[in-house]
Amino acid sequence: MADSYDVIVIGGGPGGYVAAIRAAQLGMRVACVDKRTALGGTCLNIGCIPSKALLQATEHFHEAKNGLGVFGVKVGGVELDLPVMMKHKDKVVADNTRGVEFLFKKNKIAWVRGTGRIPRAGAVEVALADGGSAALNAKNIVIATGSDSMPLRGVDVDEKQIVSSTGALLLDKVPAHLIVVGGGYIGLEMGSVWRRLGAEVTVVEFLDRIVPGMDAEVGKQFQRILERQGLKFRLSTKVTGATKSATGVKLTLEPAAGGSAEPLDGDIALVSIGRRPYTDGLGLDRCGVALDNRGMITVDDRFETNVKGIYAIGDVIRGAMLAHKAEDEGVAVAEILAGQKGHVNYDAIPGIVYTAPELAAVGKTEEQLKAAGIAYKVGKFPFTANARARAAATTEGFVKILADGATDRVLGCHIVGADAGTLIHEVVMAMEFDGSSEDIARTCHGHPTLNEAVKEAALAVAGRAIHI
Numbered sequence: 165m166a167d168s169y170d171v172i173v174i175g176g177g178p179g180g181y182v183a184a185i186r187a188a189q190l191g192m193r194v195a196c197v198d199k200r201t202a203l204g205g206t207c208l209n210i211g212c213i214p215s216k217a218l219l220q221a222t223e224h225f226h227e228a229k230n231g232l233g234v235f236g237v238k239v240g241g242v243e244l245d246l247p248v249m250m251k252h253k254d255k256v257v258a259d260n261t262r263g264v265e266f267l268f269k270k271n272k273i274a275w276v277r278g279t280g281r282i283p284r285a286g287a288v289e290v291a292l293a294d295g296g297s298a299a300l301n302a303k304n305i306v307i308a309t310g311s312d313s314m315p316l317r318g319v320d321v322d323e324k325q326i327v328s329s330t331g332a333l334l335l336d337k338v339p340a341h342l343i344v345v346g347g348g349y350i351g352l353e354m355g356s357v358w359r360r361l362g363a364e365v366t367v368v369e370f371l372d373r374i375v376p377g378m379d380a381e382v383g384k385q386f387q388r389i390l391e392r393q394g395l396k397f398r399l400s401t402k403v404t405g406a407t408k409s410a411t412g413v414k415l416t417l418e419p420a421a422g423g424s425a426e427p428l429d430g431d432i433a434l435v436s437i438g439r440r441p442y443t444d445g446l447g448l449d450r451c452g453v454a455l456d457n458r459g460m461i462t463v464d465d466r467f468e469t470n471v472k473g474i475y476a477i478g479d480v481i482r483g484a485m486l487a488h489k490a491e492d493e494g495v496a497v498a499e500i501l502a503g504q505k506g507h508v509n510y511d512a513i514p515g516i517v518y519t520a521p522e523l524a525a526v527g528k529t530e531e532q533l534k535a536a537g538i539a540y541k542v543g544k545f546p547f548t549a550n551a552r553a554r555a556a557a558t559t560e561g562f563v564k565i566l567a568d569g570a571t572d573r574v575l576g577c578h579i580v581g582a583d584a585g586t587l588i589h590e591v592v593m594a595m596e597f598d599g600s601s602e603d604i605a606r607t608c609h610g611h612p613t614l615n616e617a618v619k620e621a622a623l624a625v626a627g628r629a630i631h632i
Contacts, residue, residue, distance in 0.1 A: 167298070167299060167300050167301060168193075168300070168301045168302070169192075169193045169194060169195045169274070169300065169301070169302040169303075170187070170192035170193045170194065170302065170303050170304065170501075171183075171184070171187045171192050171193075171194050171195075171302055171303070171304045171305075171306060171498070171501060172194075172195045172196075172197060172280075172288050172300055172302040172304075172305050172306070173187075173194065173195070173196045173197070173305075173306045173308055174196075174197045174198075174280040174282075174288065174305065174306070174307050174308060174309055174446070175196075175197075175198060175205060175307065175308035175309040175310055175478070176196050176197075176198030176200065176203040176204065176205055176264070176275070177204060177205020177206060177207055177208070177308060177310045177478065177487070177490065178204075178205060178207050178208075178478070178487040178488070178490045178491045178494070179205075179308040179310070179477045179478030179479075179487075179490030179491060179493055179494045180196060180198070180205065180306070180308030180309075180310075180477075180478070180490075180494065181196065181203055181204065181205075181264050181267070181268070181494075182490075182491045182494035182495060183306050183308060183477060183493075183494030183495070183497055183498050184196040184268070184271075184273050184494075184498075185267055185268075185271050185273065186494060186495045186498035186499065187498040187501060187502070188271035188272060188273050189271065189498075190498060190499065190501075190502040190504075191502070192498075192501070192502065194271075194272075194273045194274070195273070195274040195275075195276050195300060195302070196268070196273055196274070196275055196276065197276045197277075197278060197279075197280035197288060197290055197300075198275065198276075198277065199277065199278055199279045199280075199293060200277075201277075201293075202257075202258075202261035202262075202265070203261055203264040203265050203268065203275065204257075204260060204261045204264050205310050206310050206311070207487045208257060208260045208261050208264065209257060209261065210329070210330045210333060211329065211487075212487055213256060213257055213260050214253045214254075214256065214257050214333050215329070215333060215350070215353055215354065215357070215518075216518055217252060217253040217256040217257070218249070218253050218333065218357045219353060219356065219357055219518050219519070219520075221249045221252055221253070222249075222356070222357050222360040222361055223360065223520050225242070225244060225249075225360060225361065226360040226520075228242050229242040231557070234557050235557070244338070244361060244362075246336070246337065246338065246361075250334075253333070276290050276292075276298060276300065277292065277293045277294070278290040278291050278292040278293045278294075278297075278298070279291045279293075279445060280446070281445060281446060281447040282305060282307075282446055282447050282448070282450075282451045282453075282474065283447060283450060283451060284450075284451050285305070285451065285471050285472060285473045285474055286301055286302060286303070286305070286473055287299070287300070287301055287302075288300045288301075288302065288305060303473065304473050304474075304475060304501050305473065305474045305475065306467075306475045306476070306477060306494075306497055307443075307446065307453075307461060307469075307474065307475065307476040307477070307480055308476070308477050308478045308480070308490065308494065309441075309442045309443060309446065309478075309480055310441075310442050310478055310479045310480070310490075311439040311440055311441050311442050311478075311479035311480070311485050312439060312440055312442045313328040313329060313330070313435070313436070313439060313440075314437050314438040314439055314440050315435075316345060316403060316435050316437055318403070318404055318405040318406065318416075319345070319403060319405070319406040319415075319433070319435055320406070321435055322408075325408045325412065325413050325431075325432060325433070326406060326408065326413060326432075326433045326435060327432060327433070327434050327435070328434070328435055328436070329350050329354060329434070329436055331434075332354040332357075332358075332432075332434045332436075333354075335358070335432065338358060338361045338362050338363050339358060339363045339430070339431035339432040340363065340364060340431050341363065341364045341365075341366070341412075341429070341430040341431050341432075342355065342358050342359075342363045342364070342365050342366075342430060342431065342432050342433075342434060343365075343366050343368060343413070343415060343428060343430040343432070343433045343434070344365060344366070344367045344368065344433075344434045344436060345368050345403050345415075345433060345434065345435045345436060345437060346367075346368075346369065346434075346435070346436040346437040346438070347367050347368075347369035347371070347373075347374035347375065347376075347397070347399070348374075348375060348376075348436065348437075348438065349375070349515075349517050350436045351367060351434060351436035352367070352374065352375070352390065352395075352517060352519055353517065353518055353519055354434055354436065355367055355395055355434070356390070356393070356395070356519045356520065359393060359394055359395055364394075364396075365394070365395045365396065366395075366396045366397075366398060366428065366430070367395060367396065367397050367398065368398045368401050368403055368415070368417065368428070369397065369398070369399050369400075369401065370400070370401065370402050370420050370437075371399065371400070371420070372399050372400045372420075373387070373399065374386070374387050374390075374397065374399070375517065375523065377515070378515070378523065378525050378529065378578065379525060379529040379530055379531070379564065379576070379578040380529070380530070380531055381530065381564065381578075382523065382525070382564060382578040382579075382580050385561065385562070385580050386517075386523050386561075386580050389521065389560050389561070389580070390519070398417065398428075400419060400420045400421065401417050401418070401419060401420060402417070402418050402419075402420050403415050403416065403417060404416045404417070404418050404425065406433060412429060412430055412431045412432075413429070413430050413431070413432065413433045414427050414428070414429050415427065415428045415429075415430070415433060416428075439479065439485050440458075440459060441458075441459050441460050441461070441479055441480040441481075442479070442480065443455070443459065443461065443480055448461070451471060451474070452470070452471050453469045453470065453471050453474055453476075454469065454470045456482075460480060460481055460482060461476040461480045461481050462481075463475065463476050463481050463482075466497075466500050467481070467493060467496065467497045467500065475497050475501075477490060477493035477494055477496075477497050478490030478493060478494070481493075483510055483513075484513060484515060486513065486515065488513070488514075489508070489510075489513050492508045492513075493508055496508050509596060511527060511595065512526060512527065512592050512595045512596045513526065514526040514585075514588045514589065514592050516584070516585035516588070518585060520582075521558065521560050521561050521580060521581045521582050521584065522579075522580075522581070522582070522583065522584035522585045523579070523580050523584055524578075524579045524580075524584035524585045524587065524588035525576070525577065525578045525579070525588070526576060526577050526588055526591055526592050526595060527566070527574070527575050527576030527577060527591075527595055528566060528575045528576040529566075529576060529578070530542070530566065532576075533566060533575065533576075538568070538569075538575070539568070539569030539570065540566050540567060540568060540569050540575060541566070541567050541568075541569055541572075541601075541625050541626075542564065542565070542566055542567075542624075542625065543564070543565045543567070543601060543621045543622055543623065543624030543625030543626070543629070544562055544563065544564045544565075544621055544624055545562060545563050545617050545618075545620035545621040545623075545624055545629055545631075545632060546559075546561070546562040546617075546632070547559045547560065547561050547562060547563075547581045547582070547614070547617055549617075549620070549631045549632050550612075550614060550616060550617045550620075550631075551611070551612035551616075552612040552613050552614050552616070553581070553582065553614060553617070555612065556582065558581070558582035560580070560581060560582075561579070561580035561581030561582075561584070562579075562580065562581065562617075562621075563577070563578075563579045563581070563587070563617045563618050563620070563621035564577065564578045564579070564621060565577050565591065565601055565604075565618075565621045565622055565624075565625055566578075567600065567601040567625045571600070572600040572601055572602055572625070572626075573598055573599070573600055574591060574594050574595050574599055574600060574601055574604070577591035577595075577618075577621075579618075581614070581617070582614060583614055587614060587615060587617070587618055590604070590615060590618055591604070591618065601622040601625040601626070602622070602625075602626065604618065604619060604622035605619060605622040605623045605625070605626070605628075607619065620632070
């Protein structure tokens, strides 16, 4: 192992490993410090990838058991083999993490397995996972250590009866009643997984709505769809305590606005109230890197901290805690270090909830536009009027496009429906090039496709949708 590099990246998740690969592509000598036994960070090991493997598997199970009769496909004796399903998830994780390790070897990136600490600019001390330590030097250091589950006061996670998203991926049997604390992306995805396999699922949310960052109209429709699937919701409700017993978990609930407490019994409780930047053990106070009041590292528009030569990307800095946002920042910071003009457009980063149907969004919500006093136009189109959705029996939901009232520039798009996470990227591309709703509306779309719903919503902005 060399001890001197052009760039040392601390953290091997989507932001960190992408930054390392791009820097190596640009001719830099790169090391990546990561303490896990496999590269890929939370996303590949215990987050995005294993959860999507289970979402896909349980969707197949639910469709085989309940959804194929409408197509004239008779299926009998459908059974769940949970251990095999979990093996599939584990294989997907292993294949992805090994893929990153291969890319490190291909690009001649040194993987230093251990826990990194920054005593000063230009230096990284590593407590090696196999024992001993290493002292590394670099012209530039990139912090990409990601985030960790947010704790909830009075509720102690043991990853057995009270679990984080990590524990929710490892259950060895289907709970009779899963209580999900938090109505955001992760909680709703994991709630959907176990609901499809037969669990009763109750979602407890402090706010008066689920997916609070999403457009309110889309969020309401999304909740109605999930309720039809059997998920139950306790909104405007807080969890103030939890007790465990041999038979399960008892949560104490209170109205968010104040009031009498009541119990809620379940087998498993999933605490999913958000994530917080993970900077423990980095020694930021010692090397002088500044944090904001939320514990996030402050950076300038070049991702540089207040300490020259120390940069930060991903969940430890401002913006959405999304893997693809971190990846784009990883590319940008590497290109900046190479003297190029790396850039991230934060107005065109999609957010996706991978339930069935999916929920996807990019740009501004109606509520944000109203609060900012921006005049806008709305175009909506339901999947019930889309031929491909009818053929696939996936007619729930709609597409909603928001455009500037004066210029017609697309300001946001919100989709609830089948393959929403794929459909949204047409609008992401349009927004990246400052496109208008008319640009989308005048683009020829294949027929019959779900994408036609996006075109029709764009047509609807000007009041000229064809099929409604």
